Amino acid sequence: MPRPGFVLDVDRSTPPVLFHHGEGFRLEKLPADRSRIIYPAEPIEPIADPVGAIRHALANPLGDAAPLAAQLLAGMKLTICFDDISLPLPPMKRPDIRQMVIEAVLDLAAAAGVDDVHLIAALALHRRMTESELRHAVGDRVYEAFAPSGALYNHDAEDPDNLLEIGTTKHGEVVEINKRAAESDLLVYVNINLVSMDGGWKSTATGLSSYKSLKHHHNVKTMQASTSFMDRHKSELHHSNWRMGEVLKSSGVKIFQIETTMNNNVFGTDGPMSVLQKREWEWTARDRMTFLAMQKGLDRISPRMRRQAFQSWKAPHAMTSVQAGEVDAVHEVTTANVFRQHLVPVEGQTDILTMGLPYISPYNVNSILNPVLVMCLGLGYFFNLYRGKPPVREGGVLIMSHPTPWEFHPVHHPSYIDFFEQVLSETTDPLVLEEKFEKQFAEDEWYRHLYRTSYAYHGVHPFYMWYWGSHAMQHLGRVIIVGGEERSVRRLGFQPASTLQDAFEMASDVVGREPTITHLHNPPILMADVT
């Protein structure tokens, strides 16, 4: 029986706690009697027969939807869209959940004799997926059946011929999505819900849309009003997507949503990485030796090799639920299943929040976690992993641990380089940089060309990363990065510290000499349910 997550009050007997530190780790001692550690739940039991569960979900849809088999007819136009490389994290071992679901959907389509089938990676303004990434997501069989004829491809948010403006919400938000998806007799969306932010109408209204549509919710105002964007009912980002969903629904776009959830078995329950998933006082002699060997080994290899080693890790995530049918009904059940794995009850807020940032975020799979993404991972994703209120009080201090090297992937993140060099050197205020620079980057022809033909994130993407952290920036009094490259950290507008003790010392200016501290022991992913 997997144990639930819990909050550990630190006392003198508490061992040093694990901080992820990019492609490395730190063991840090937290001050006794005023610190607490939020530990994630152990991986919940997966579904024993995932293929059977998928078939059952397709045959017994939720909400006002007919079974998928009944909706598939010979001669129809069917489009299957699926989440891109940003999910799940880290990428999962084969077979990917998307492969299992898509094969089940296609098997029903084959039985109905559907010929006109397209498969689209719903990547919005993310980089295109490479052949090997697509193969990993949908499996070799599906890839080889559809890619050679051009029926499996990446969504292109800058292709005017393949976008369709559906309408406008009552708030004046333009809804524009992939034309093929919009004009299909049935759009089947295959989702992986890693965190509660994913899925729902965000799948289609964001994943298949264009800059013209995205800018209505990917902006500073929306993000600052999303407290947090992991809690749909308190997220302006989601409200906007749901309004867009209403427009899609009323315009006659027929969507069959398939959502899946997974457990947080990120590092496995055995094997060399499993130590990272255990509570420190439960590390066996073997775990300790493994950890030391891993740490020493990582110190002795080049950063490039370290990155390769970590990026090659495929997580043994397993599916914990699958539901299909009408979007809203499906997403309610999905969110409940995500919370079943992630929520940890936490009482009250503290002065300081600490977190160790790992090597991966949604935007650097097979790539480099550049300083802008470090900011986004810490202030965007990890900070927002709460329901109710943040575990750190307003005006408190966030201390993150990451090497933050001044390093960018030139193919994946070209606009990030210019954003970091030109924009952040002038201002780190999200409202100012949105006003002054966003349009220029979003409409830059060179970035547009790289997004469409190479494997580059869209020109405007680094701005979105910055907006992602704007709620945290507004909430916090100071951000300190431990062990980060000084000039990168300063460029981000944060303060560098060599050690955690130094960081606490620096934080005392803001929160006093005896601050209370919360440490987010993440990954594996958890979500603080703060009351």
Place this chain on the structure above:
Amino acid sequence: VSPKATELTKRLPVNGVSAARSASMMAKVASAKARNATKAALPFPLTPPPVPAGVEPREKKSTTGADYDTDWARSYPARLARVMLVQGLVRPAVKAIASPRVRGLDRLNGLEGPVIFAANHHSHVDTPLLLATIPEPRRHRLVIGAGADYFFANRLTAPLSALVIGAIPIERTKVTRKSADQAAALIDEGWSFLIFPEGGRSPDGWGQPFRGGAAYLATRCGVPVVPIHLDGTGRILRKGKSLPQRSVAVVTFGAPLHPAEGEDSRRFAARLEREVASLSDELYSGWYEARKHAHAGTTPPLQGPDTGAWRKAWTVGDRTPRRKRKATWPEL
């Protein structure tokens, strides 16, 4: 006798032996006679007794063919030797000759316990190819059903087949329960079983009807059957050839099949054959087209078109597996 005939007789080699050689031959004959005399002198039980007159002698028990005892080949030392042979010799050789491409292994995820692997059969390369590609741990706990009349025909090939490929003899020429009982007992002990349900290699490059052995064993032992389609091994070493030729072989694993409620062996064998045919179709038409054919009941049969032998032989070469498309930049 004419003088001419006498002369010819002298010139024949057998008659033209030298005196020395003649003496040696005489000595050998004398020695054999002496040995026989000694043998005759030794009493029973030092020598076998003569069979009494009027008694029908008992038939000698055969130790080859279907009667060959392969238990020793599953002892730990033999298994260790086989692991070393497979890993050190068979796999590198298969890689060099057949450059195998393996597809569909993900379909075996979550499969527990022993299974029956059932593959189509084109060549002697099929067995080493499967030994090299069936995933661990089943690869090293696998017995292979091999034709008793071929692989266990004599005292040299029988132990070699048992040791190197872990074969057990399967009677192909007559109906007997012995082979099935032995295979079932091994499956019950946890051994996976590889069988070629066609009963022999393809004579013409097309498949042959599946026999019911695999289906019968699956029903009897309650284990799933994993259908496997092998492509290209006929090009490497087809029936009738003695030397292999380098080429690419494709091994496609299918989803495990369980006998349905009330399904007899014959119908299950037919379903198994259809599934292998569908895997073949997957290779030639693509997965989605193959699924459509399977649902519509239009999967091309393994046996090829229902035409004359020469036309079937001609159409073998018409089939080409789908090739990977070269990566291209998107067109704008």
